[in-house]
Amino acid sequence: xxxAIRVQQVTKRYGAVQALAGVDLEVAQGEFFGLLGPxxxxxxxxxxxxxxxxxxxxxxxxxxxxDVVADYRAARRxxxxxxxxxxxxxxxxxxxxxxxxxxxxxxxxxxxxxxEILDELDLTAKAGANMRALSGGMKRRVLVAQAxxxxxxxxxxxxxxxxxxxxxxxxxxxxxxxxxRAGHTIVLTTxxxxxxxxxxxxxxxxxxGRVVALDTTxxxxxxxxxxxxxxxxxxxxxxxxxxxxxxxxxEGGAITLGFDRFDEIGGVLExxxxxxxxxxxxxxxxxxxxxxxxxxxxxx
Amino acid sequence: MPTGAFSTLLYKETLRFWKVGFQTVAAxxxxxxxxxxxxxxxxxxxxxxxxxxxxxxxxxxxxVMMSLLQNAFANSSSSLIQSKxxxxxxxxxxxxxxxxxxxxxxxxxxxVRGLVVGLGVWLTxxxxxxxxxxxxxxxxxxxLLGGAxxxxxxxxxxxxxxxxxxxxxxxxxxxxxxxxxxxxxxSIHSLPAFWQTVSHANPVFYMIDGFRYGFFGQxxxxxxxxxxxxxxxxxxxxxxxxxxxxxxxxxxG
Numbered sequence: 001x002x003x004a005i006r007v008q009q010v011t012k013r014y015g016a017v018q019a020l021a022g023v024d025l026e027v028a029q030g031e032f033f034g035l036l037g038p039x040x041x042x043x044x045x046x047x048x049x050x051x052x053x054x055x056x057x058x059x060x061x062x063x064x065x066x067d068v069v070a071d072y073r074a075a076r077r078x079x080x081x082x083x084x085x086x087x088x089x090x091x092x093x094x095x096x097x098x099x100x101x102x103x104x105x106x107x108x109x110x111x112x113x114x115x116e117i118l119d120e121l122d123l124t125a126k127a128g129a130n131m132r133a134l135s136g137g138m139k140r141r142v143l144v145a146q147a148x149x150x151x152x153x154x155x156x157x158x159x160x161x162x163x164x165x166x167x168x169x170x171x172x173x174x175x176x177x178x179x180x181r182a183g184h185t186i187v188l189t190t191x192x193x194x195x196x197x198x199x200x201x202x203x204x205x206x207x208x209g210r211v212v213a214l215d216t217t218x219x220x221x222x223x224x225x226x227x228x229x230x231x232x233x234x235x236x237x238x239x240x241x242x243x244x245x246x247x248x249x250x251e252g253g254a255i256t257l258g259f260d261r262f263d264e265i266g267g268v269l270e271x272x273x274x275x276x277x278x279x280x281x282x283x284x285x286x287x288x289x290x291x292x293x294x295x296x297x298x299x300x
Numbered sequence: 301m302p303t304g305a306f307s308t309l310l311y312k313e314t315l316r317f318w319k320v321g322f323q324t325v326a327a328x329x330x331x332x333x334x335x336x337x338x339x340x341x342x343x344x345x346x347x348x349x350x351x352x353x354x355x356x357x358x359x360x361x362x363x364v365m366m367s368l369l370q371n372a373f374a375n376s377s378s379s380l381i382q383s384k385x386x387x388x389x390x391x392x393x394x395x396x397x398x399x400x401x402x403x404x405x406x407x408x409x410x411x412v413r414g415l416v417v418g419l420g421v422w423l424t425x426x427x428x429x430x431x432x433x434x435x436x437x438x439x440x441x442x443x444l445l446g447g448a449x450x451x452x453x454x455x456x457x458x459x460x461x462x463x464x465x466x467x468x469x470x471x472x473x474x475x476x477x478x479x480x481x482x483x484x485x486x487s488i489h490s491l492p493a494f495w496q497t498v499s500h501a502n503p504v505f506y507m508i509d510g511f512r513y514g515f516f517g518q519x520x521x522x523x524x525x526x527x528x529x530x531x532x533x534x535x536x537x538x539x540x541x542x543x544x545x546x547x548x549x550x551x552x553g
Binding site for chain 2: 014048051052053054055072074077079081083085087088089090091096101104146
């Protein structure tokens with residue numbers, strides 16, 4: 001099956017800055033794909049190159065098999081982009097904005113689908129309101145609606161929940177999950193790694209314009225030995241010397257020990273008891289994407 | 301509501317200025333009317349450019365054309381700079397619009413605004429002056445070409461400028477002098493030889509002179525020369541604008 005997105009050896013240079021340094025990626029149709037990286041890693045540049053907002057210095061990008069330069073009309077019809085910035089045209093109402101966006105994609109009689117999107121995004125009551133009169137969260141939802149008016153098979157969300165309250169964030173993710181279940185390919189960039197962990201089936205991590213990790217979320221999580229045991233020892237007790245090798249962090253009187261397997265924790269507790277060390281507080285943590293992300297960024 | 305990408309962009313650009321019609325249409329019409337009242341009051345008895353044409357009548361086509369040109373430029377340039385500064389330009393960059401459609405929509409919308417304002421000036425001055433219409437086709441041709449040229453120049457300025465003050469500089473230091481020093485208020489034959497030569501290097505002079513010829517059948521230079529120069533300007537500026545758009549200059553990184 002044709003990949004939803006294919007990126008081959010893409011580079012992008014802005015003067016002395018190498019924003020993309022040979023990116024290779026494929027996203028299959030129907031995937032929920034995460035694109036992670038620190039600020040300046042090249043995520044937005046890559047998305048912009050896919051959307052035709054910037055031109056790659058070299059390499060090839062395709063959306064649903066359509067080259068974004070040679071076959072830009074078909075590529076752009078296949079792609080919906082929710083931009084990172086909260087942008088809007090202050091001259092128009094919500095419905096006018098969506099009608100115009102439909103027209104740009106050559107779609108006639110799109111009223112029923114626009115009504116459905118407005119309803120799904122809880123914007124029906126604001127359809128006649130000028131864009132300037134909307135709250136930040138509502139403007140963000142209109143951006144989502146604009147990206148969907150032409151029913152694109154591939155939807156890119158560039159940090160859609162930045163500065164968004166919890167309720168809207170949850171509502172937005174429910175809606176995006178439904179779109180994904182309906183067959184839409186979703187590409188998400190976010191700095192909220194817990195969101196990426198819970199939503200994305202596969203993740204690429206970018207650093208300095210290169211892909212430094214690309215795997216399923218489950219495989220990425222299993223890479224690390226960070227089953228973590230966080231302890232606060234009582235009565236000025238100190239950790240037995242043979243456990244020092246497991247220490248991954250010391251912070252505010254708490255010691256964090258790392259494990260490959262969950263069942264190793266029992267042995268450690270046994271050793272502490274045998275040494276007569278009292279435990280004031282204890283917390284067991286699963287490996288999380290944030291730790292993996294930090295590890296990958298440090299290692300690369 | 302139109303359904304094609306080009307027609308939607310044209311519709312949106314037209315709707316955009318129409319929604320703020322007091323600012324974009326009524327205000328420039330009023331300004332032109334004030335020019336007419338003040339200049340005709342001050343100079344009607346002292347200046348006669350063409351025989352059998354009063355100074356007030358001479359002034360009207362110049363003011364109509366000047367308003368048309370300035371507003372055609374303002375429409376495309378202000379729309380683009382606002383969209384760039386606020387970031388909503390992406391809404392027209394993401395859809396499957398070709399650079400030719402982009403060019404045509406912005407220039408045509410600029411022409412529409414220029415023509416609406418020019419028509420407004422003409423209509424409001426009808427009760428003040430008895431105009432002649434010697435060659436209406438020349439009037440239409442120069443109005444359309446002038447609007448298209450300034451619309452294209454507005455696209456260039458809107459794309460080139462990164463900030464509002466850069467656009468203001470373009471408008472105040474290029475467009476305003478070109479339009480004011482083009483024979484709107486006088487015949488260039490009344491100027492010293494040096495300034496006559498300078499005026500002949502101003503393409504707006506030919507737009508206004510040719511436009512005025514359509515009303516009175518008299519002009520400073522042959523309307524055919526004016527038409528040739530204006531047509532060349534249109535071709536050159538359109539080619540430059542299309543080249544900028546095709547390369548994505550300042551629009552597509």
